Amino acid sequence: MSTAIARTTQVYSVYIKATPEQIWEAITTPEFTERYFHGVRMEIRDGRRWSTLRDLAWDEEVLELDPPHRLVHAWTSGYDDELRAEEPSRVAWTLEPQDNGTTLLTVVHDRLEGAPKTAASVFGVGWMFVLSNLKTLLETGEPL
Amino acid sequence: MSTMATALTTQVYSIFIKASPEQVWEAITTPEFTEKYFYGVPVTITAETFDGGASAQGAVVEFDPPHKLVHSWRALYDTETAAEPESRVTWEIAAQDGGVSLLTVVHDRLDESPKTAESVAGGWSYILSGLKSVLETGKGLAG
Numbered sequence: 001m002s003t004a005i006a007r008t009t010q011v012y013s014v015y016i017k018a019t020p021e022q023i024w025e026a027i028t029t030p031e032f033t034e035r036y037f038h039g040v041r042m043e044i045r046d047g048r049r050w051s052t053l054r055d056l057a058w059d060e061e062v063l064e065l066d067p068p069h070r071l072v073h074a075w076t077s078g079y080d081d082e083l084r085a086e087e088p089s090r091v092a093w094t095l096e097p098q099d100n101g102t103t104l105l106t107v108v109h110d111r112l113e114g115a116p117k118t119a120a121s122v123f124g125v126g127w128m129f130v131l132s133n134l135k136t137l138l139e140t141g142e143p144l
Numbered sequence: 145m146s147t148m149a150t151a152l153t154t155q156v157y158s159i160f161i162k163a164s165p166e167q168v169w170e171a172i173t174t175p176e177f178t179e180k181y182f183y184g185v186p187v188t189i190t191a192e193t194f195d196g197g198a199s200a201q202g203a204v205v206e207f208d209p210p211h212k213l214v215h216s217w218r219a220l221y222d223t224e225t226a227a228e229p230e231s232r233v234t235w236e237i238a239a240q241d242g243g244v245s246l247l248t249v250v251h252d253r254l255d256e257s258p259k260t261a262e263s264v265a266g267g268w269s270y271i272l273s274g275l276k277s278v279l280e281t282g283k284g285l286a287g
């Protein structure tokens with residue numbers, strides 16, 4: 001990315017040829033997430049989002065759960081020792097149906113003031129790799 | 145974006161596409177491709193001009209296939225945006241591992257063109273999403 005300073009509120013959006021229900025399943029089911037989210041298995045259970053990657057495990061508070069429209073959860077970068085020591089930030093997923101069986105998926109990653117290294121890590125291509133991969137998986141059946 | 149009160153004067157968009165840089169370049173510069181994802185507009189891009197007919201026009205200032213394309217931008221689809229000064233669009237294509245390309249679009253010099261900035265803020269995500277679908281599935285999002 002050409003931007004030197006990662007913003008503390010980051011907004012990403014992608015249009016996907018899929019229903020909100022299909023996207024919801026892809027962002028909340030470990031069998032899906034491990035195929036596009038850097039191999040991380042993610043599951044929503046008991047008011048928390050549980051993530052596992054190889055021998056690593058971490059979890060975050062779910063702040064809003066409204067399937068298949070909106071999911072808001074705290075974000076901790078449990079995959080990296082240095083990043084996981086930073087303060088939790090927040091991620092909001094919003095799914096809005098469009099015409100022609102397409103859904104607009106918007107991810108807002110904010111409250112990053114106390115997590116500058118996380119902000120830099122996820123900025124730009126970080127989130128867009130995950131969202132690009134999710135779109136490819138849903139539209140073609142295979143990830144990037 | 146609906147969540148932003150003010151559209152940014154430098155807007156950066158990126159997307160990963162399962163295609164070679166050559167394929168991405170062709171999809172950006174050929175009208176048969178662009179009409180499938182650029183709001184139905186056939187766009188022809190040469191080393192001299194960005195020709196989007198009555199929708200958008202620009203002068204090409206850098207033409208380096210299949211890596212980089214820079215052109216000015218005047219949105220003619222709306223009388224308010226058409227009256228604003230030209231802004232600038234930069235396309236960069238970088239090959240990644242696994243037959244994947246990273247396409248980055250930077251739309252800047254929008255300081256004197258607030259209507260254009262607002263108009264394209266939601267549009268670029270739609271265009272890049274459609275471009276990716278066309279290359280990966282053969283079909284645009286509108287089809």
